[in-house]
Amino acid sequence: MPDMLAMLDAAQLATARDATRATAASMRKQIGTLTPEAWQIDPRQWVGVNGNGMPTWQTLAGAVIKGRQAVHEGLPTTIALERMGITLVIRSRTALADTYRGAAESTARSIRYNCGFVRALNPPSCGRCILLAGQPCGRAPFERHPQCDCIAEWTPNGIDTSMLASPSEYLDSLDEQQLARALGSHANARAYRDGADINQLINAYRRKGAVGTAQQYGRTIKYTTEGTTKRGAAAWRMLRAGYAKEYVKQGGRYTKLDRPRLMPETIYQIAGGDQERAKTLLRNYGWIL
Template sequence: MVGNVRVTSYVRVVELPACSRCIILAGREYSVSQGFLRHPRCDCTMEPVVKRRKAPVLDAEDLFQSMTPDQRHRTFGEAGTKAIEDGSRISSVVNARKSMDQVEMFGRTVQVTHVGTGSRKKPRRPPRLMPEEIYRQAESREHAIRLLYKNGYLK
């Protein structure tokens, strides 16, 4: 690719089945000289982008829609899948898992994430509830949607 002057960049192509981290990076564009990290058994590839012609590549939402319900549950978990189907951003659900914790809130121990609240050592805002905790606490779908919005999964 470096020798071909028509190639301006490349995009990450994700083949299913894939892990949730790879799925949220699907369709991301990289410069010709920049690589992307892979994990063991990663099937992601790169596709060159030629000047004036962008390659049609599936992004995270397209990949999610093309997955079977069983693939969705294996990749994102039951609550994560439900949150995404209810309109949450896939990246918010996946990234929340990077900094999961259990804290004492509402008079009981709940699952939270520190992602999107500041640093773990000096949080600027209180921790956010995990989707699993939101669906445990929600009394109805409307209540779950309000909690997803309040906790930053929906915009």
């Protein structure tokens, strides 16, 4: 245990130093001036303690208790050791995450006290994360979906956050395969290149079951129910173009259009090789705003 604690102490010190350097560089880049710190940050203050203030040795000692419980349950020694190892890894990772978070916050507030979190990407990223990139989220870190690896950057209040993360800049940096993966399909990637709105493309998949297929117009179509309520931009476009006639109640909370909103995949199939017709359909179905 002493050797393990020494390794964790060294990792915490290195993590705290990285957090202070990276956060200071990021904050000063955003501010544009070498603002002096209101107080000096000592990375050693995060060594040996968890985010809740408990000594790390107490937290790691819980792994021994896990092992003893396994032995008392009559399980083999190998399983007891495995449980201890898993507990040690999880708790060590949590301690290091708390160390980075605490050191980063203290550093950020020493440079500009009034600051908050901004969501930044850690590529490759999914569509939902891309859409939220650069969005401020106050003093509380943003919610994550399972396996989300986005990072929370500290930024001074009132600063343009697009310099930290921009959905359009990130998408424009991707090749065709990467763009299709991020937006859901090659047709969506093509629609984006043709001027489709990022929010419309990604939000089409916002709810489970929102995108589906059906037999209509003598073909198999791919459609989405997103944007077809009275508040949806696509609904207004479709009504104006004559693609839908009225709103109907089909179950659920809201009334929706009586016609499906075609996805870009079906739109390009209908348009064939006519690029102008494809763009017209993309506009009328609310993809190009």
